[in-house]
Amino acid sequence: MKPADIEAYLAALEAGEISEDEEDIGDDNEIEYYPSAQELLDVLEDENRRRSLDEDRRRSLDELEEEEDSPDPPLVEVEHDPPVIPSCSAPLSGTALWRSRCRELIWKKKSLEWDEDRITFLGNTSLPEDVTSLETPLQFFTRFMNDEIIAKIVEETNLYITQNNIANCPPVTTLELRQFFGILIFTTVFHYPNVRAYWGKYGFQHIMETMTSKRFAKLRTVIHFNDNSLHKPVTHPEHDRLHKIRPIIDHLNYCFSHTVPLEQRLSLDEQMCATKVAHFLKQYLPNKPHKWGFKFYVICSLSGYAYNFEIYSGKNEECQPDEPDLGVVGNTVIRLCRNVPRMVNHIIYFDNYYTSIPLLHYFACQGIYALGTIQRNRLGKTCKLPIQKDFMKETVARGTYEEQVTNYEGKDISVTCWKDNKMVTLASTYVGSEPATTVSRYDKKKEGYHFNTMS
Known part of the structure; x- marks a missing residue:
């Protein structure tokens, strides 16, 4: 018998597939089963695990009986004993909390005393002198759209032009931006069918003398109020959907609340x-x-x-x-x-x-x-x-x-x-x-x- 045949025979014997003595095979061709070494180890390990669990369970029952037999500790009086709060799986949100409190309110049929x-009123409603001195609508407008915010818009617009290398678009100046806003205000008062009609045959003379239609259309395309490179992505927790106009919102809110x-x-x-x-x-x-x-x-x-x-x-x-x-x-x-x-x-x-x-x-x-x-x-x-x-x-x-x-x-x-x-x-x-x-x-x-x- 070759060495390879001997190794195959031993492997089959270890697996329990054949008997050590073929003469033990009965007339009914049934082969007696002998467990392998690995199977015996698994059985022994399961038996040890079962005994360990039974021992732990018995020990726990003994400790529980000892605790039940032991006398209760004496009660200690506490001056400010905190109330027992039942535990809950999750804390109530602000909305759920005040709704639960509203369910417990006690209402009485009476009238709230009028005094x-x-x-x-203990506040002051008098207008400051720098506001009462304003006389024309333009002065009121420039009170809110002041030089500070105009300079901010000019800066961000020119930054956008530079970042995108926009051709045939010279830098925007402060005067040009004010003229642009003036045209926008005129278009809300004098209505034409479309924007190009203001520079047409029957257009508005003041607008045509102030700015060309091409330059106005270009400014409508490039005007910006904030740096796009600072805009955080949608997945960012601090993403601002109003990032593009956030400086305008903050500026106007500050002026509105601090002027009057x-x-x-x-x-x-x-x-x-x-x-x-x-x-x-x-x-x-x-x-x-x-x-x-x-x-x-x-x-x-x-x-x-x-x-x-x-x-x-x-x-x-x-x-x-x-x-x-x-x-x-x-x-x-x-x-x-x-x-x-x-x-x-x-x-x-x-x-x-x-x-x-x-x-x-x-x-x-x-x-x-x-x-x-x-x-x-x-x-x-x-x-x-x-x-x-x-x-x-x-x-x-x-x-x-x-x-x-x-x-x-x-x-x-x-x-x-x-x-x-x-x-x-x-x-x-x-x-x-x-x-x-x-x-x-x-x-x-x-x-x-x-x-x-x-x-």
Whole structure:
């Protein structure tokens, strides 16, 4: 037998495929099975593992019995024992937290006490001398579009021309940029079918004498407000969708808020910048005069002056460390009101898109009063004001109102529902249903104006 045959035979014998003695094979041709060495080792290892597990289980049971038999330790009295807080798998977000708190509010049927002296304005609304000295619209315009921002635009535009090696495009000058802005303003007042018509046979003489149509078209192509090389990619956590116009936004917001002092009563709402261009930031608001365009969040005075604005970009901004997390809408209001002076009794008005109990509480803690219409689902289930189905019945007289007050973390908040053409629900931190007065309201059924009670 050759060595190779011997090795093959031993391997087969080790694997248990053949018997050591072929004479042991019975008449039924059945081969007795002999486990290999590896299989025996596996069986022994499993047996040892099973014994180890049984030993650990027995030891654990013995320790548990000893703990049950041992006496309990004496109770120790602690002066300020912290409450037991049940563990949860994940912490509640800011929005979920204040919603859970609203469900536990206690509402009482009473009126929030009106105190006119309490809301006396302590701020200063007098215009500075450098503003009152402005006489012409051009002076007001250059107050906001000053030399600083003009120089910034000229610098960024020329940088863009250099970075892209744009042919037949001389550098832009400050005078040329001012002329360009002047033409844009003229085109918003004198409407022509298209831009080239301003340089046509019946064009606008002032525009034709100021700049050629080719140069105007070139400036429309190359004008830039920020360095594109600094624009972070979309995947970057600090990506800014408004990077290209961020210097303009920051400059105008600073000028708006530092030129005219804030009035006591402020209003916060949305505005639309109408446009026909196709853009991913374009929004549709059916209740606005201009339904399609870019959406702005703006805080204004009663006279219509805008102190601060924010362009909706679809990205959630992070809160500052000293600000609560009240959700996307509530955080937007807080950001717009960062420049509102605290503790001087400002009053802010907004609609039911923004109003919430925690937002009113935050402003109350900051010394700012607020009033706004509010959605019923933001009051919690414990608020027992009448529902719209019952309140709008014909048996309920028009002008009927009902008020309830709650204390949210030390601040009184009043909610009043009033029957008008529809049910109106108002929430406030400084005024309730009293004192009540009468207003003239049109009634379709009676075909005329009638006086109804209004809080």
